[in-house]
Amino acid sequence: MSKTPITADDLIILDNKSDGEQPFDLVDLKRRNSLFLSNIERDSEPKLELIKIAERNLWQMELGESVVLGEFGQTEDLIDPDESIELKEKVLDAQLPDWSGISYHPKIADLPFRKSFRRNKGKQVAPHYVFGKDDRQIYYPDSYPWRCVGKILVWNNPMSIYPTSMGTGALVGRNVVLTASHLVPWGTQWRMQFIPAYYDGNSLLGRNVSSFVASARGYKNHGQGDDMAVLKLSIPLGDSLGFFGCQLYRDAWEGGNYWTKCGYPGAVASGLRPSRVTWFPIIDDDNDGQGVELEYRADGSPGDSGGPVFGWWDDGYPYVIGTHSGGEEEYEFPFSIIKNNVAAGGAVLSNLIGWARSNW
Numbered sequence: 001m002s003k004t005p006i007t008a009d010d011l012i013i014l015d016n017k018s019d020g021e022q023p024f025d026l027v028d029l030k031r032r033n034s035l036f037l038s039n040i041e042r043d044s045e046p047k048l049e050l051i052k053i054a055e056r057n058l059w060q061m062e063l064g065e066s067v068v069l070g071e072f073g074q075t076e077d078l079i080d081p082d083e084s085i086e087l088k089e090k091v092l093d094a095q096l097p098d099w100s101g102i103s104y105h106p107k108i109a110d111l112p113f114r115k116s117f118r119r120n121k122g123k124q125v126a127p128h129y130v131f132g133k134d135d136r137q138i139y140y141p142d143s144y145p146w147r148c149v150g151k152i153l154v155w156n157n158p159m160s161i162y163p164t165s166m167g168t169g170a171l172v173g174r175n176v177v178l179t180a181s182h183l184v185p186w187g188t189q190w191r192m193q194f195i196p197a198y199y200d201g202n203s204l205l206g207r208n209v210s211s212f213v214a215s216a217r218g219y220k221n222h223g224q225g226d227d228m229a230v231l232k233l234s235i236p237l238g239d240s241l242g243f244f245g246c247q248l249y250r251d252a253w254e255g256g257n258y259w260t261k262c263g264y265p266g267a268v269a270s271g272l273r274p275s276r277v278t279w280f281p282i283i284d285d286d287n288d289g290q291g292v293e294l295e296y297r298a299d300g301s302p303g304d305s306g307g308p309v310f311g312w313w314d315d316g317y318p319y320v321i322g323t324h325s326g327g328e329e330e331y332e333f334p335f336s337i338i339k340n341n342v343a344a345g346g347a348v349l350s351n352l353i354g355w356a357r358s359n360w
Helices: 024-031 347-359
Strands: 037-039 049-052 059-062 067-069 075-079 137-140 149-155 165-173 176-179 191-196 211-219 229-233 259-263 275-280 284-288 291-296 308-312 318-332 336-345
Touching (some): 149 176, 165 229, 165 308, 165 347, 176 318, 176 347, 211 347, 291 318
Parallel strands (some): 075 211
Antiparallel strands (some): 037 067, 137 275, 149 165, 165 176, 176 229, 191 211, 211 229, 259 308, 284 291, 318 336
């Protein structure tokens, strides 16, 4: 495999390959219609009551005061970056399942249809405006590796029905998702859910194709350079869907238009559909803590956090080099402020993913 990512000119000549027959585990998961419940009183079994509503095709389930929907996270580990296990090999392989095709050129989608509304005089009203060019492009995540990117729902209030925040994650192992550390509500009774190929409210793979998070691992007192975490899924979705590989970023790649960033920003399609920015360069990389800030000017906004920054290599597979953290401002003498977006990367990224693959 080449030491340098390939360019758009190299990728454009590669043909998409179609999926084969889906494996039993994925088909079985799609058929299910499961409801997961957790009891805040961990040592007691919940008492559930199902009540038929008279003369209606409707039932009411009484859960009790201590029962909530979803699965609580079981463990969390915040480690010092210098305690992470140093990997001898800095390239972690991507995995493409036998049944799966691959899409180098995903289908392009549009904004969800919304019926317009009008003023009394008949003039159309747009609820919001975007001024200036937004380079993020909506895509249809029905193929590898695009279906390996998903939406993350986060609850830091155990009694809340609705998530308190949302972000993006990507499969980097059979049961491992990479995201930003600042998305994880460390030190709370949290719940997190990963929905791969999220599109208009469900996974394109099926409404039950998702997993709650059992464990989280990240770095203590992180800056943007090590704003990264790995999540252990209760259901190993990567066995069926595949996952990204990982490469250690090199200074020699600076300025090369190699990279793609994916996410679910609320500013694009209201976060209902994924979007991407393609073929942008890393313009600078700075050490920050034990990690590396990878700086770029690809568009980003809330909801993009945790999304993968990745490139393609000549073996035909995608490899992440970082996870999107957010924006930063740098003072430049004498009077200017430079604004960039930043991904967290470096050796601590491959160490974190490698540990999760080996131990989870």
